[in-house]
Amino acid sequence: MSDKCKKIYITTPIYYVNDVPHIGHAYTTIIADTLARYSRLAGMDVFFLTGTDEHGQKIEHAAKARGKSPQEYADEISARFKYLWDEFEISYDKFIRTTDEDHMIGVQKAFEVMFDNGDIYKDVYRGHYCVSCETFFTATQLVDDEFCPECGRSTTIVEEESYFFRLSKYQDRLLEWYESKPECILPKSKRNEVINFVKNGLDDLSITRTSFDWGVKLPEKLNDPKHVMYVWLDALMNYLTALGYGTDEKRMEFWPAKIHLIGKDILRFHAIYWPAFLMSLGLELPHHIGAHGWWTRNGEKMSKSKGNVVDPKEIADAYGLENFRYFMLREVPFGQDGDFSQRALIDRINSDLGNDLGNLLNRIIGMSGKYFDFAVKSDGVKTHHAAELAEAEEIFDQVEPYLYEVQTNRYLEELWKTLRIANKAIDTGMPWVRMKEGKEEEAMATIALVANILAKVSVLLHPFMPRTTQTIAGALGFDIDTESYRKLIKSNELLGDFTIEKIPPLFPRIEEPLVETPAEKAKAEAEKTKKEVKKTEPRKNEESGANLITIDQFFQVSLKIGTVIEAEEVPKSKKLLKLQVDLGEERPRQIVAGIKEWYSPEDLKGTQVCVVANLKPAKLMGMVSEGMILAAKDDEGLSLVRPEQPKRPGSSVG
């Protein structure tokens, strides 16, 4: 990446509105924001896109489960993403929604172009579809002939008329692209995965559906109103429609994208389908697709049903938004998974930010104040510290590529090396000794070297921690902007004469975790309830023992873990869902449960529940129910009781 590339287009995935934002979403968005901020600082014309993906069966289901129209529901969740990004001061230039009118027009235009050039044809699709992942799988990809290889949920066989995209036609051109542009997929290790997948052969891709409505209609000229577009075709096109493709194309000058930042879960869509669509449209391919790893909790994927989702706002509020940004970008090598823990976050804040960066600033504030009344002159640095300055400048000159390769951890590691050079210069230069010796010029040179290193670090760290670094720069008497970037980084200039301003420590030490984990919260809640119960008068029937049962009575109830293998709505019922639950018996049990208000069938398939297994069968709306599933309900709604770790179907509870 050189300065010659003046226009730069950076994107995040557009997030599904079936879930509220968590730290995984924040991670991708923060990486993209950092790249966008850096590029602006370096004087480039940046277009940074994020947004929400709002069509498809999954969203239709999620809305229905909450008794809302898909649009109402999408409006609500999309606003939550936008609100969070605004709270996080994410510097996006556009927040796109796939329900935007101009997006839908653009997608139709793209469809038409691909249709007209012969890349789209009509046929019948028969395949296994996972609604949750909005993805088709071949029989060989399924787990145990039925379950989705991505999320483990049960797939459904779909047979319907569909339009197809001639993906197979692009197999060789895709392979040529991966070969000729070794950095098209980052990290480079991920490229091989994609190449192997493509070498195994590509089937044409079904790109329309007729079994639901919530999607972009086909172009009018096809006169086929029962079809809507496959959500991934619709979604990927956002990268073009955000630039006005098909409507007002002025911003198309930003194309091709410098980088599409994504998580590894959606690499196949971006590295195979997307370039093939672009080839069909006759457009250039993106420079990079950057796929990062997964954030986990205690090694497990985060998910609502496991209750282990980390709320980024809660963490940022407790620890400071910029400290949180630093942690995410420093902690994990790009492409690898990372386990989120408050302990690791605290260690980074105390050690990297507090000890290394903050203390260095405090040291020079202290020394410059004590010896020179805060007035610093840089002219002796090159005489007395030429070697240290050269060493640090070499690092400053060479860090940028790490950023555009999304190796943010390496980039930060390199910057931190210069802080060590600065600290060492103080330890060996010993300004306090030099002052006693009357060598004021040497003492001044050491202080000025450190101040200049700090100034340059704050400029290069600015995209990661915009406010904190502006505070550091303020203390050193300058502003971080394109001009100071050019002078201090590109031209290797020094600050000259300046006055240091005393500021309070930037990174107060943190001893203990500041946010309770869900388990701790539950424990605290239980303690509170226990105390409250103690305070209140014991209820009469408890006192008399009328409500108590013996252990033997308890064991008369057979509680078992079951896996929901099928779930469907009961026609005409507002409350009931009909489930087929595997309890490790010869055949699954049919259980009819009044949970439709809170769960859609898709939420349940493949998940586990706790079942009262020896309940007399009963009939609900004419259907036999052979058990009851356990759930807890409070003012905020209903939540199923589930095992913390998956258990073999039929495992007993007690």
Ligand code: ME8
């Ligand atoms: O896939 N760790 O949307 P999505 C790290 N709408 N990153 C995570 C994460 C985790 N635990 N969980 C989510 C979609 N992400 C489609 C995209 S783009 C044309 C359409 C991040 O809401 C990561 O970036 O499921 C991942 O790729 C993305 O959220 C998936 O978001």
